[in-house]
Amino acid sequence: MRDKSLRGWLILTQVPRLRVSQRRALLAKVPIDALSEQTAHDLAAVGLTAEQCHAVTHPNHAMIERSLEWARQENCHLIGFDHPAYPALLREIARPPLLLYVQGDLTCLAMPQLAMVGSRHATPQGLETAYQFAKQLVEHGVAITSGLALGIDGRAHKGALEGHGKTLAVLGSGLANVYPARHRALAERIEAQGALVSEFWPEAPPRAEHFPRRNRLISGLSAGVLVVEAAPQSGSLITARYALEQNRDVFAIPGPIDQVQSRGCHQLIKQGATLTDCVDDILHEIDSLISFAACQQTELFSDAPKLDTHEGLPFPELLANVGTKATCVDVLAERCNQPVHEIMMQLLDLELQGLVAAVPGGYVRTRRG
Structure with missing residues (x-):
């Protein structure tokens, strides 16, 4: 069953120009593990174009098999959108x-992360700053996420590793094709003490x-x-x-x-980014999310049974729809078939009672809830 589900997601990634609305309409009618069994007529009936239908009924099977292999x-994990470990x-x-x-380490995905x-x-000063910030942040339970690039990225990864913390490297290539090649040894260290992440199939080359x-x-x-440092046209500003x-906070x-490497940072500060000269400037802003992520990580990978009942608690229907993953108010209103203002x-009442908590992206249930 798991392979059938993964095959479905692998097929769906090959569908060109698939809008979010199309994906939702499709998955509302067709379970992901049954996607490969649909005919072009079935797919057209839920709003896919002829080109998209052909991509589903005639996928690249070689790529699918190599990905599953x-x-x-x-230590290799393929995480579909419906997987409980999906961040x-x-x-x-x-x-x-x-x-x-x-x-x-798959559990890294559920950790509170700072990019x-x-x-x-x-500059040498920038490299040292990145190293020291990363080393101090992991001491507070924050994982460091970066892109494995030369310069600041690599130094941040090393600071996290040498601070005995977790770090995640997100690649612009497949994980079987680590780029840049100079950081292959670093990638091996990250795999052993954190995680390498990509949305591209394992053999995908690095492309602009x-x-x-x-x-x-x-x-x-x-x-x-x-x-940490960025020139005015830096790719780091794209991330920001x-x-x-x-x-997200910047x-x-x-x-x-x-110094040209400072101009991008000064530009961001002028636009409202938090001027940062110590780790506390960051921790103060993301403290609530750190607490939420720590709770989520414990519950996500726990074997303890989860309670389904909310008998005796206020607004049981609403509470039943708030889980350990952030859910926005509009979605909750739709699920409960109630107006957003109600x-x-x-939610305000539940939050005051300590049963739910507001986090980026919506609301989550607390341990009390």
Whole structure:
């Protein structure tokens, strides 16, 4: 059954120009593990174009088999959108990937994460700053997420590793094709002490168009983005822009005014990013999310049975629809078939009683709830 479900997600990733509304309409009618059994007529009936129907009925089977074979290896995980380990924050972005390839410690996905990005041509001071910030942040239970690039990215990963913490490297290539090649040894260390993540099939090469997609994944996984050094046209600013679109916090470290690597950070600060000169500036802003993620990680990978009943608790129908993954108010209103303003009032009451908590992307249930 698991392979059938993964085959369905692998097929769906090959469908061109699939809108979110189309995906939702399709999956409302067709279970993902039955997707490969649908005819073109069935698919057209739920709104797919002729080109999209052909992609489902005639997928690249070789790519599917190689991906499934890769996932059978030790320490390799293929995570579909419906998998319980799929990161809650990532579900909330505009176009979340339908599949994640993960190599390493799967529990890292549920940890509170801070993205650290910056120039590939960093100054010695910038490299040391990235290292020290990463090393201190992991001491507070925060995982460091970055892109494995030369410069700031690599130094942030090393700071997390040498601080005996967790770090996630998001690649713009497949995990069997680590890029840049100079960081293959670093990637092996990250796999052993954290996780490598990609949305591209294992043998995918690094391509220019992959890196903006990688950047939106880096910010989407994280509570916020810290930019250490960045030139005015740096790719790090793309990550910061994605963070703003995803309602994430953006932090920027200032530098000398005559240094080109500082100009991108100064630009972000002028636009409202938090001027950051110590780790406490970050921890203060993301403290509530750290607490939520720690709770989520414990519950997600616990074998303890979950209670289904809410007898004796207020607003049981609403509470039954709030779980350990953030759910937005509109979705809760739809599930409960109640107006948004009534749901908001009920959520406020539940929050005051300590039964739910507001987090980026919506509401989650607390341990009391």
